[in-house]
Amino acid sequence: MNKSNFKKISLIIVGISLIAFIILFFNFYAYISYYNTRIEDIQNQYDTRLDDYENNKNLALKYLDIYTINNPQKYTEVKDSIFQHLSENLQKEFTDLEKNISNDSYEKKCIIQDIKGTVEDTGSQIFKVEFKLIDRYTNSDSIIFITISNNKIISATEL
């Protein structure tokens, strides 16, 4: 093979490889772009009307853990999960609670029977929770109204 033929064949091979590579490259990017668009579409089409409600509902349910505090260890556990979501007043109430904790080995249970919520004109959400409280001595039904605004529990009123 002379020098000129080698050059031609090399150029053809390089040319074909280049075209194949470019086609592959475009094909790849077209697919990735199609993938991203579909994922974005799915995310945009998600009906998120209840998301905020559900997040606040979970926060309200978390608040009821306060009723299950039976010893200092449980107090710390509940504090870690809820304290940052309490308003200043409720934080103070929660801190005061620490002084009155007994060290009971008997587990306190809070069974949720019903939870419903409503949105106020101010944007805050109120949850009405019906629950059963079971401990060593009592087995009682209670209702509590928990108001949440900007991801903070601002009031909790038991009936």
Place this chain on the structure above:
Amino acid sequence: MIRTLKKLVILTLLLFTLTGCVNRDEISLYLNKEQTESEIEKLEKEKNQNNGEVNRVFKSYNTNKNAAIRFEEDILPYLKDLNLIKFDIGRRSIKSESFLQYNLIVFKTQLLVDIENAVNEELLQLQSYSNIAAKEAEERAVEQIFNSIEIDYFLDSDTGHVEQMIMYKNKDGSNRIISLTWRYGSCSKTNILTSGEA
């Protein structure tokens, strides 16, 4: 020949560099197109399921809330008419009619007692008694209680059922509440609640 080889090496390096710019996850997505497609399908299915569920809840919520509002339009004049004791349920969609009738009478009686208590409290504050002053005190007490009437619709986000709560506030801060639960556009449960001092 050496120049051609040089060009080939440069071109190869260029292609390698270009390939290096591509995200590895994206390469994996491209190479496993079938798996990627099935994941997209799964996400699409999840989205449809979520949207269907949210729509179902809101459709049910709107049906129940509208029924609650229609009922409330009838019940408010009854509560505000101090001479009416019994409420005529008529042809409204109520499941446990007699229980609602009973709770309404209890609620209305409680309302009348609360008004009377508020009037007495007003009268105690008067310097001297006169029929006009007493009448005015009654009007003020009635107005105060009726102005405090608040109605909320609590949604059960799992079912779309609605709990309608009609409440008023007393002078001492306590609340009287009548709760009506609406399911499938019909009132299925009623309850009376009283909260302590706020």
